[in-house]
Amino acid sequence: xxxxxxxxxxxxxxxxxxxxxxxxxxxxxxxxxxxxxxxxxxxxxxxxxxxxxxxxxxxxxxxxxxxxxxxxxxxxxxxxxxxxxxxxxxxxxxxxxxxxxxxxxxxxxxxxxxxxxxxxxxxxxxxxxxxxxxxxxxxxxxxxxxxxxxxxxxxxxxxxxxxxxxxxxxxxx
Amino acid sequence: xxxxxxxxxxxxxxxxxxxxxxxxxxxxxxxxxxxxxxxxxxxxxxxxxxxxxxxxxxxxxxxxxxxxxxxxxxxxxxxxxxxxxxxxxxxxxxxxxxxxxxxxxxxxxxxxxxxxxxxxxxxxxxxxxxxxxxxxxxxxxxxxxxxxxxxxxxxxxxxxxxxxxxxxxxxxxxxxxxx
Numbered sequence: 293x294x295x296x297x298x299x300x301x302x303x304x305x306x307x308x309x310x311x312x313x314x315x316x317x318x319x320x321x322x323x324x325x326x327x328x329x330x331x332x333x334x335x336x337x338x339x340x341x342x343x344x345x346x347x348x349x350x351x352x353x354x355x356x357x358x359x360x361x362x363x364x365x366x367x368x369x370x371x372x373x374x375x376x377x378x379x380x381x382x383x384x385x386x387x388x389x390x391x392x393x394x395x396x397x398x399x400x401x402x403x404x405x406x407x408x409x410x411x412x413x414x415x416x417x418x419x420x421x422x423x424x425x426x427x428x429x430x431x432x433x434x435x436x437x438x439x440x441x442x443x444x445x446x447x448x449x450x451x452x453x454x455x456x457x458x459x460x461x462x463x464x465x
Numbered sequence: 466x467x468x469x470x471x472x473x474x475x476x477x478x479x480x481x482x483x484x485x486x487x488x489x490x491x492x493x494x495x496x497x498x499x500x501x502x503x504x505x506x507x508x509x510x511x512x513x514x515x516x517x518x519x520x521x522x523x524x525x526x527x528x529x530x531x532x533x534x535x536x537x538x539x540x541x542x543x544x545x546x547x548x549x550x551x552x553x554x555x556x557x558x559x560x561x562x563x564x565x566x567x568x569x570x571x572x573x574x575x576x577x578x579x580x581x582x583x584x585x586x587x588x589x590x591x592x593x594x595x596x597x598x599x600x601x602x603x604x605x606x607x608x609x610x611x612x613x614x615x616x617x618x619x620x621x622x623x624x625x626x627x628x629x630x631x632x633x634x635x636x637x638x639x640x641x642x643x644x
Contacts (some may be wrong), residue, residue, distance in 0.1 A: 319576055334502060410607075411582075411583060412582060412584055412607045413580070413607075414583070415580050415582055416479070416580065416581040416582070416583075417578055417580050417581075418578075418580070419578075419579075447477065449478060451478070451479065452481060455583055459585045462585065462589075464611065
């Protein structure tokens with residue numbers, strides 16, 4: 293399990309946690325499922341046509357299509373689950389850290405931790421379990437992805453803590 | 466100040482222990498044509514119109530080749546009216562809550578993601594109100610980055626409220642009670 297980086301002077305850990313490790317079949321699975329369904333149907337059609345002229349080839353043609361379809365549907369949820377198993381989240385009174393496989397180490401914030409955001413940049417996303425987003429990472433010249441503590445079971449406890457930290461920055465100027 | 470309500474279901478843990486809801490509402494669903502959207506609309510309509518003319522001319526040659534213009538026609542309509550329709554749809558997926566400490570904006574995206582953002586109402590918060598029939602009460606600003614990398618300021622607030630005057634006064638009361 294990856295280690296927490298050294299803390300700064302005056303920095304204290306307020307919360308530690310990890311993302312839910314159960315495979316998630318979300319909207320991405322719907323997209324890959326449609327693609328996999330089309331692939332299996334194509335394999336079924338091909339197997340039926342060839343089996344008429346060359347009996348005995350039905351399953352040798354359909355089976356690889358079924359296996360490939362299952363791999364396409366299951367690959368992302370299982371990969372995501374494996375990434376979550378190797379990830380830890382740490383919130384301190386100064387920054388939010390994503391430690392382990394879910395951290396791509398592309399930006400300075402990835403490496404050093406994300407600073408406590410302004411209140412309007414803090415987003416609570418409901419779900420089972422919920423997520424808390426506090427930053428953005430550039431994925432290309434004009435697009436970004438939200439960064440945060442994803443799928444944490446105690447989000448309802450962590451969100452008020454992060455919100456209080458964010459608001460304290462305003463009060464303290 | 467409005468009635469202090471008990472914490473409703475689903476808000477457990479979100480509200481601070483001494484935080485009470487004093488108002489909840491939704492934006493009025495309507496299509497609002499704002500001035501800055503007119504150039505984009507004009508471009509979209511020109512794009513659609515060009516595709517329409519092309520389809521009419523192509524159809525005179527017979528066959529189904531003219532149907533390739535449908536995609537461009539649809540894209541043009543999307544550019545022209547998409548933002549208007551999206552604003553209308555999202556107004557039905559937005560909920561506002563004012564507590565004795567904060568303003569909350571909850572949204573549900575088209576894909577079903579439910580998000581909540583909060584904004585503290587402090588004595589330093591710059592409150593503003595715009596609009597005639599439907600009022601928009603603003604309480605903050607955020608910097609957004611445009612598609613070409615340029616940044617611009619966007620007012621944060623409760624938009625298109627029927628009872629905007631009352632909400633504005635409630636926010637002023639929240640500020641006064643904190644001083």
